[in-house]
Amino acid sequence: MTGGPTEDLLRAQAPQVLGALVRRYGHFDACEDAVQEALLAAAVQWPEQGVPENPRGWLITVASRRLTDQLRSEESRRRREEAAAAAEPRVPAHVSQQDDTLMLLFLCCHPALTPPSQIALTLRAVGGLTTAQIASAFLVPETTMAQRISRAKQRIKAAGGGFDVGVERIGAVLHVLYLIFNEGYTATSGADLRRGELTGEAIRLAREVLRLLPDDGEVVGLLALMLLTDARSRARTGPDGGLVPLAEQDRSRWDRRSIQEGVALITAALARAPLGPYQLQAAIAALHAEAERAEDTDWRQIAELYRLLDAFAPGPMVTLNRAVAVGMADGPKAGLDLLATLDGDERLASHHRLDAVRAHLLEMAGDSAAAREAYLTAARRTTSTPERRYLESRAARM
Incomplete structure (x- = not known):
């Protein structure tokens, strides 16, 4: 179709x-x-x-x-x-008009499945993507993806999978949509920085969840986060497909309609719903979106929001992003000090973003030689072609 x-x-x-x-x-x-x-x-x-x-x-x-x-x-x-x-099937006039989209999402996010299997099954059953399209998006052979989806269905059947609408399953649904969006927005590997079919599908499904759960603040927060982040898509790549970092983007190319919708959503959610991680991330994205120039960004407020996010949902990637904000608000040394707390974290031991953030902060601090080495290390570790080219170009500038 x-x-x-x-x-x-x-x-x-x-x-x-x-x-x-x-x-x-x-x-x-x-x-x-x-x-x-x-x-x-x-x-x-x-x-x-x-x-x-x-x-x-x-x-x-x-x-x-x-x-x-x-x-x-x-x-x-x-x-x-x-x-x-x-x-026996009934005639159309008697068919229930209940919308089972959310129930199907919950089934695809059965706790017996791994996150990759949850993502694949969600895209297949709820998103309507073909197995070939999903395989292409994640750069694996179609047969591999078909086997993954088949195993996911069998695992649900063996576990006696039903439509359990528990609090923990809502979290899994939102997490899967968040992972789908992130893979589309910044592909982890391959020649393209972004895969629009995945970001578009994640936003569409988030809208469906919001339509069925309009009072859930975290659902609102996730949709707002997606809209505010995706609004920058057109400005993230240059004519040659190369990565353009946030500070250097032409903000006139940002999608103002998506920004307005995202800001309205998160503003309303923060005023009426209990605070949660997706709302905090959306609030951070809104501060970036509302700054007319990079130098207008309220880094101090962003750093404070990351501190709150670190309390709500602690993790190495949150600390990594917080180090950037702290470095921008309080100086590169403060950022590097926070970044040093991640050096022994095995979850980031070989992740290119740790080296990339260190390189950025070292460059801000004026240590060009160390920044160059960190940029080159990050370039070697990433599997994304646009990111590697960008990191190599930063190293060359040193």
Whole structure:
């Protein structure tokens, strides 16, 4: 499905139909196959015959019929046929209008799955991306990604996966969407800095979660963070595809509509909802977005927000970003002192960002020789071509 009213409608309905079938019948794999057949039938029939009055009901009915036919044809048809016969598909007029998108997201984020498997299954089942598209985004062979998705479905089945809407599962859903967005915004490897299909899908799914959980401050915060961050996309690369750092970006190229929406969202959330990590990150992104020039950035307030974030969700990457803010607010030595607390952290032992931040602070401190070595070390450790070229160019300037 590449575009057009019918394709857009089918894409929006697909996760809801799949969620309804899985909720009713189980058999994740079989339900997904049946939904794909129903979508194909709709793509052929609707442009000629018109969109039915109840598109979701039509798709659920057709998919249910395909599913029951499939269950009856299997060798263990007697037991499954009895279950299917007890739940014959209803006519579209009686199909529940409940939106199962969130339920399907929760199922894909089953705690029995690893984060990579949660991401892959979410993109496949909820995002509607093909296995080939997901494999391409993560730079692995299609067969590898197909096996990962298949194993994820089997693991959910073995764990007796159901639609558990617990607090811990909400956190997993948001974390998976956050990881999908980050991989799209700054690809961890490959020739391209950004993969727009992943950032776009993460934002779309975050909007769906917000539509279903409008009072959750962290859902609001995550969507605001995505919008405010993605608003800078056009300015992050030069004509040659090279990385342009935040301080050097042409801010007139930032997407002001996304910034306005993001600022409005986070402002409202901070006023009414309990504070959380995604809201704090969105507040930091808003301060960057509202500075008309790099030199107007309120680094002291950003450093304070990172201090709060470090208390809410401590971790090496938070400390790393906080070191940058502290270095900008209180001088490079203060930043380097904070950065030194990460030297023994095995989670960052070979991560290029630790060396890149050290290089930046050393450059600010006027230690060109040490900065050059740190930039070159960071360049050797990154697997992203645009980042490597940028780091090498910084080293060359020393």
